[in-house]
Amino acid sequence: MTAAHVIADDAEALAVAASLAAQFRAGAAERDAGRRLPRAELDRLSASGLLAITVPAEHGGADVSARTLAEVFRLLATGDASLAQIPQSHFAYVNVLRRQGTEGQRKFFFAELLAGKRFGNAQSEAGTKHVQDIRTRLEPQPDGSYVLTGVKHYSTGALFADWIPVLARAEDDLLHVAYVPRDAPGLTVVDDWDGMGQRTTASGTVRLDSVPVPADRVVPHHLTFTGPQLHGAVAQLLHAAIDAGLAGAALEAAAEFVRTKSRPWFESGLDTAAEDPLLIQRFGELALQVRASDALLVAAALAIDAARADLTDATAAEASIAVASAKAFAATAAVEVSSALFEVAGTRAALDGLNLHRFWRDARTHTLHDPVRWKVQHLGRHILNGTPPPRHGLL
Known part of the structure; x- marks a missing residue:
């Protein structure tokens, strides 16, 4: 993928979203009918700079308003609702970094976003009591790092991601988010989504088998709700x-x-x-x-x-x-x-x-x-x- 464009402001974000929506609309019916996953379209989305529009201005981003962000998603959904769904979690986990990330974490990941990198998600689990019954574990290691173990379902965006934010509980049983590279050892993304709709979101399964996670890739998400x-x-x-x-x-x-x-x-x-x-x-x-x-x-x-x-x-x-x-x-x-x-x-x-x-x-x-x-x-x-x-x- 070529280097991403950096969007300057809200007006440019809206113009880019409208242009992409028109392009994505042209092939939406065919992609859905054949369940052709939108890899090329997502690369265009990344290259456009839209995925970095909530990066704070002090880190080089446009830091657009919520009104602009909502309109960007509305426009994309008029073109292809499946494609518009894929980056929803991306922006949610950008917000986790904005609120709870250290300065070093923000500096690193915001640079990744400005370069066009994508966040997926590994959040929901099947077979648990309810949606907030998270059983994936983030186990501390003697050197200060962690190991992730668990299985996630409905992991929209994970198949196409550069980084997969994983919602897990640490030794204190509190919620954390571990930002894991898509190619991390022990991490497997399974394209097994077979829903009647949103067919090309690839919202499948993420398996985590003793995935190593450095300490500086973990964010205390539970603090968000205090x-x-x-x-x-x-x-x-x-x-x-x-x-x-x-x-x-x-x-x-x-x-x-x-x-x-x-x-x-x-x-x-x-x-x-x-x-x-x-x-x-x-x-x-x-x-x-x-x-x-x-x-x-x-x-x-x-x-x-x-x-x-x-x-x-x-x-x-x-x-x-x-x-x-x-x-x-x-x-x-x-x-x-x-x-x-x-x-x-x-x-x-x-x-x-x-x-x-x-x-x-x-x-x-x-x-x-x-x-x-x-x-x-x-x-x-x-x-x-x-x-x-x-x-x-x-x-």
């Missing part, structure tokens, strides 16, 4: 942006199909399907969902930016609540709009060769990441009883 934090809000904001982009892409695909391929229903007496007042009404309803998703996404991003400028328990809580609202609405909109695509486009839209069902498959799969019902619970508790949202990193 005070007001935006880690969960930023991570969830990017998920909401993917859902909002998916909803917008599905609506545009439906409109294009109706304008160019659909026949009018014979009872309408009209020459084109696009003139049908019943279809026009339905498209208006769907457009409202997409516009509302986009507006809530912007509001959530602005709440994060405001909290960054003045981080307190109150501002962090407001950011989490705003993001929960955006995520809950966008997730619902993505599923409903991508399903309604077939309602408005008609029978021909269901032909497998057109692969229009990828929008619904992607939306239905991505929105399973964490349950919307709990987001709504926290919203209700907050408005009715003033209960602040929890600090667990998923809100």
Whole structure:
């Protein structure tokens, strides 16, 4: 891979994201249909400099706003929702370094990011009691280093990564993140993801068999949650942006199909399907969902930016609540709009060769990441009883 471009500011980040989204859109249906993993496209993403846009200015990065970062993800998702999902964890683990990394760790890894290197993730585990029941162990060694042992699932981005951040518990049973090179001895990434949607994320299995980890590659992630934090809000904001982009892409695909391929229903007496007042009404309803998703996404991003400028328990809580609202609405909109695509486009839209069902498959799969019902619970508790949202990193 050639040396990465360094993006200067928010405006350039948005322009680059829009250009890449258009390029990725052209091959999205074919990649999904054949489950062709987007290695070349990810190399373009790395070379573009987008993966380093949250590097702090003092380390040479653009340090873009949350509003810009959210819009970058929304744009990428309009082109290819699977591809947009891959760097979500990348930015979450950049934030871990920003908050808890030592100066030496930040200097090293931010230089890696500016050079175009990618973070994957090895976080979730299968067969445990719940999502935060992490059993991967980081065992200390006599020389001060560590050894990692465990098995991770749904490891989006790991197959394509230069570095794989691994969530593990140390001897104190507290959560740490170990940043491990993709080619570390004892580390194996298995391409065994077979989901019905998000087919090209390669969200497979990471096996860790006594993987050596130097002490300076370990970050105390548990400290993130001891005070007001935006880690969960930023991570969830990017998920909401993917859902909002998916909803917008599905609506545009439906409109294009109706304008160019659909026949009018014979009872309408009209020459084109696009003139049908019943279809026009339905498209208006769907457009409202997409516009509302986009507006809530912007509001959530602005709440994060405001909290960054003045981080307190109150501002962090407001950011989490705003993001929960955006995520809950966008997730619902993505599923409903991508399903309604077939309602408005008609029978021909269901032909497998057109692969229009990828929008619904992607939306239905991505929105399973964490349950919307709990987001709504926290919203209700907050408005009715003033209960602040929890600090667990998923809100």
